[in-house]
Every structure is written in C-alpha cells, then in structure tokens.
Amino acid sequence: MKQKLFLLTAILLLSFGVLAGCGGKNTEESTTVDQTLEEIYTQMTENVELPAMLRLEDDYITNYYGADLSTFEEYVFAAAEDALLAENIILVKMKEGSSNEAVVKLLESIIKQKKSELENYLPEQFKIVEKSEVVTNGDYVVLIISSQKDALEEQLPAALKK
Secondary structure, three states, X not given: OXXXXXXXXXXXXXXXXXXXXXXXXXXXXHOOOOOOHHXXXXXXXXXXXXXXEEEOOHHHHHHHXXXXXXXXXXXXXXXXXXXXXXXXEEEXXXXXXXXXXXXXXXXXXXXXXXXXXXXXXXXXXXXXHHOOOEEEXXXXXXXXXXXXXXXHHHOOOHHHOO
C-alpha cells in the first residue's frame, strides 16, 4: 500500500512539473516592443557609424522587391546610398493575422541577389552579405546586412534579437 501511495505521489509531482514546464513565455509577451520601427531605426543610425543610408520609397519597395505593403503594420527599408556597398537594414512588423512567410522569402531573396551581385565583383562586400540572416520573432521580421551587423543588432530591443 505504501509503495502505491509513493508511486502515485511521484507520478503526480512529475506531472505537475511537466505541465509547469510547458508554460514557457507567451509569444505575445516575447515580441512586445515599446518602440516603433522608425524609432528603432533612428536609434541604430544615431548610435552606430554607417555609410549614408537612403530610405526606400513605397513604390520602389513594391515594384523592385514585389513586397505587399498592405500586410505590413510598419516597416523600414534602408540601403546604402553607395550602390557598391552591401549595407541594408530592413525592419518589418506584420499586421495582426498576416503571415510573415512571404516577407521572409522576400528578404532571403534579397540576400541571394546581393550575393550574386557581389561575389565576383566586390569580395569584401560579399563576405558582409554572407554573414547576414533573416530573423523572425512573432510579427517582426528583421534583416541587417552590414559591416556593423553586431553593433546594429545590439541596438535592437531584446524581443527582436535572435
């Protein structure tokens, strides 16, 4: 009888431990960002030395990249003014209920395109692109292609870091 009671108690304790461990962080809480993407971008450019950056216009983003801006709640697309530099900062917050799948594919295609443009032409810039990756967290999608990638990522709120 004591063995059954001990076994039952052990099973209950383990069950509670497993259930408590499944709670984890709520996705909503883990992607809470108190700043707008515009504020984050401004902070990045003020605190990290970058080449002159050009904010891309909506028409350019739509026509050149094929992005569906109607699925974005807010966004920043910026590229180096000097076309010989790989520097790009792209921050996107999806509208609630919109899938980020298309944006992730779009940003991955930007990486691929940049690599093909620079591989044999500007090897130093190619290496910068090679180190870039698309980072997603909840409704947010981030791509930083920069020689200052680590310093720029430090400027991101914790919820947007990989």
